[in-house]
Amino acid sequence: MKYGAIEAGGTKFVCAVSNENLEIIERVSIPTTTPDETMKSVFEFFDKYNLEAIGIGSFGPIDVNRKSKTYGYITTTPKLAWANYNFVGIIKDRYNIPIGWTTDVNAAALGELKKGAAFGLQSCVYLTVGTGIGGGAVINGQLLEGYGHPEMGHILVRMHNNDKYEGACPYHSNCLEGIASGPAIEERWGKKAYELEENKEVWKIEAFYLAQAVMTYTLILSPERIVLGGGVMKQRQLFPLIRKEVEQLMKKYVAMPNLDEYIVPPALGDNSAIMGCLLLAQKTNENV
Structure with missing residues (x-):
């Protein structure tokens, strides 16, 4: 069983894959440029694995309201290329697995609570x-x-x-x-x-x-x-x-x-958010 994690930052995306114990198997850092360029590299990384779920912690503002028509979107970000970007939808179309979705700092809080x-x-x-x-x-x-x-x-x-x-x-x-x-x-x-x-x-x-x-x-x-x-x-x-x-x-x-x-x-240093994203993937998979 493998989980995916995306810490989507304004400067870089950190992507990781872990086993069922949340031990990281592989990770990669991808520059945040345009959605097309960045997501192409994200997909190339995850396509190598058969994942159970992915947890995403993203820069924002983002829409986390499940009742909203734009749930899963990056919304009014000053990074204009990413404004109104259907992040969860794009990932879901590619992999059709459970997707956990929150902010990068919420993910970091989760990582520090559970592991830090x-x-x-x-x-x-x-x-x-x-x-x-x-x-x-x-x-x-x-x-x-x-x-x-x-x-x-x-x-x-x-x-x-x-x-x-x-x-x-x-x-x-x-x-x-x-x-x-x-x-x-x-x-x-x-x-x-x-x-x-x-x-x-x-x-x-x-x-x-x-x-x-x-x-x-x-x-x-x-x-x-x-x-x-x-x-x-x-x-x-x-x-x-x-x-x-x-x-x-x-x-x-x-x-x-x-x-x-x-x-x-x-306690997790710069790994708080990526660990939180893995935890979110695990939790989302368990709640399906």
């Missing part, structure tokens, strides 16, 4: 902080989806008193993604995040924004763990700063877990 930093728990939030900011959640063992899916990177936050940056988000200017993503850091400070490692002011301001996000997710969803991943979070000095800011923001209003155990990096 939130193992043994029933709920977690996963936030990726990199080229953009996106978040997914598993609550009571279920992916958080409804009419749509979470867009945790676009919550509004209070500006830091020392920050005059106007924001990079084309939709909301100074939402969380607009002021705390990698491009926002680079535009504000004139250097990429990894070149600013020794500049304490950079990370104090970044932690101020990310802590507000953690507070918001905590108050609304009450997850048992919050996992912070992505390129920016490879600056590990951020974690103690964020925990300190969260403690100050909360002011003991609600009981909190030990923050060292509550706000953590991903």
